[in-house]
């Protein structure tokens with residue numbers, strides 16, 4: 109039987125999912141790779157994998173995608189790992205760099221700049237910039253390194269009161285129902301064993317992994333997050 113190819117995000121926020129998949133009965137049916145989010149997106153769009161924990165911005169490039177799980181990488185308030193960092197207040201930012209590892213948060217930054225802050229700084233690829241977007245583990249402990257930091261899930265919530273969803277489990281083809289049941293059971297197992305995952309992480313003075321994986325990342329793709337997802341997609345289309 110052909111294995112089901114899966115790309116999951118290589119960041120700490122996905123470790124509970126990966127733990128669940130590694131300790132599940134479907135391990136011998138899957139071919140799992142861990143990738144930065146932009147690569148997860150690329151692999152699902154180009155059909156190198158069947159299922160991805162895919163940045164939601166990339167769904168717009170996948171014809172007939174299917175969201176196959178009620179778990180996601182989301183947040184209800186500050187997420188603590190997706191920021192615009194700057195030494196100037198946002199209103200004085202003239203140039204901004206995006207994060208090449210991101211698809212969703214780069215678009216979230218653009219949506220908030222345009223619609224919430226009413227700003228249009230120049231997006232620069234190289235050279236110095238007044239501000240930059242950064243996501244994932246590279247942001248851990250960096251909050252106090254810059255005079256200004258904007259948690260983009262928190263700013264989105266201030267903007268329209270909604271939670272946010274960064275990545276969802278999606279497929280680019282029909283996947284067998286039996287497999288999906290086992291797959292979702294594995295994800296649930298991982299989330300239910302978050303304490304084991306947290307114990308295995310190193311302790312850091314300037315970042316609380318327990319708080320991050322328990323309170324900041326919100327893994328439930330409930331109807332409010334689905335509403336946030338379609339609202340976000342509409343804003344991206346209007347950019």
Ligand SMILES: C=C(O[C@@H]1C=C(C(=O)O)C=C[C@H]1O)C(=O)O
Pocket residue numbers: 117119121145146162163164181187189190209210211212213214243244245274275
């Ligand atoms: C909250 C996060 O969500 C991530 C952000 C993504 C993006 O910006 O494209 C994609 C996947 C998520 O892992 C994070 O990694 O810090």
